Amino acid sequence: MKVRAFFFASLREAVETDVLDIDIGDGASLIDLRRCLAARLREDQMAALDAADVRVAVNRRLVHDGEAAVLAAGDEIAFMPPVTGG
Amino acid sequence: MKVRAFFFASLREAVETDVLDIDIGDGASLIDLRRCLAARLREDQMAALDAADVRVAVNRRLVHDGEAAVLAAGDEIAFMPPVTGG
């Protein structure tokens, strides 16, 4: 199935793109997605995505239980560094 | 000497004028001024001026020590009910 990974702000700069289309096996989890990304990105890029303060949203909802979430075709997975508005 | 007494808001309504010109002896105090006013105003009007929450300003400065202040010719004495702005 196909999912899309989005990268914002400092992570967009680190990964050098704002979106990656990813082909992944049905029923894949976020852990599987990270493995896919690790295969395509440099080590320093993965380190940026793996930082403790990076939050992940699936279809624009924060995933609080983390890596266990099972993905579905067409899912949008966003990697977000710490936010600040105002 | 001549001084002027000003009345604001509810006191203006009670006294039925916003200002009274008063002729008073040199060196008169606020106590003397009140005596002068008592001679010219009705009892209910004086009661309004004597209310505990009425503050008195001489030349636009609050008189904190009250009745002892000695007046000078041309002084403006203001009788002010509780203020509220905003």
Added chain:
Amino acid sequence: MSIRIQEDDFSLDREWDALRKRIGGSAGSIVAFAGLVRERARAGEEVSGLFLEHYPGMTESSMERIVEQARGRWPLQDVVVIHRVGDLRPGDQIVLVLVASAHRGAAFAGCEFVMDMLKTKAVFWKKEVRTGSKGTWVRSTGDDFERAKHWRNDGE
């Protein structure tokens, strides 16, 4: 800095633009408060208007003192206070307080402080006018005094 008393309405837009020109890129936060005439009094009765009275000279001094106190407590770059007097109708603007600071906490606190002091210390008198009645002179509420008092104890 500007402190004014006027019968005419004020334009928030004009004051805001002038303030922004004065502060340029030096202050990051502007807080504005506007008080409007409410169509109902505290007890719920319909109000047809508000009459505001002041004591020229003394009222200005009382406002200046309030603004000075605010500037002594917080790093405020600019403060504007405009207070209307005369006859106002429901929905009309009564008062505008604009505060600019590099720190939003200071801008909020400064603006709220000025308002709380205007409610209890500034030399104005307000009469609520009602259809078919003589009207009532408004007094600061217990809440107004509590708010004014809290600034004395509070390190904020």
Added chain:
Amino acid sequence: MSIRIQEDDFSLDREWDALRKRIGGSAGSIVAFAGLVRERARAGEEVSGLFLEHYPGMTESSMERIVEQARGRWPLQDVVVIHRVGDLRPGDQIVLVLVASAHRGAAFAGCEFVMDMLKTKAVFWKKEVRTGSKGTWVRSTGDDFERAKHWRNDGE
């Protein structure tokens, strides 16, 4: 009620007038906060601009949640939040929060709460751009987190 994200500048005047029309004589207090781009970063370095980024859809939800929380805590008659994105320059307006209430304490608290939450919870990213450097992504400060936290403990 209005929550918007836009590249274009906003007009406080237009928002203010629209708000006043909506509330009529029913609310006595309006508090406005505007955040402007400062010409100096926290450490004092000159800033040539700010770049703001958001996540369409998710950012709006985060703002709606903040406004809902504010309305759950205080009796607010109307709330407007406008947040700009894209490239901004020193002195430019970034964000506008307008809150109307019958009670000035509620209007002040509601506006300050929304700002404190925007600083720490709203899905935006800000980069300070400096002449001759790559720029720095801004993070909420310790003070921002303290302010956001104080609303949790505080009965205000």
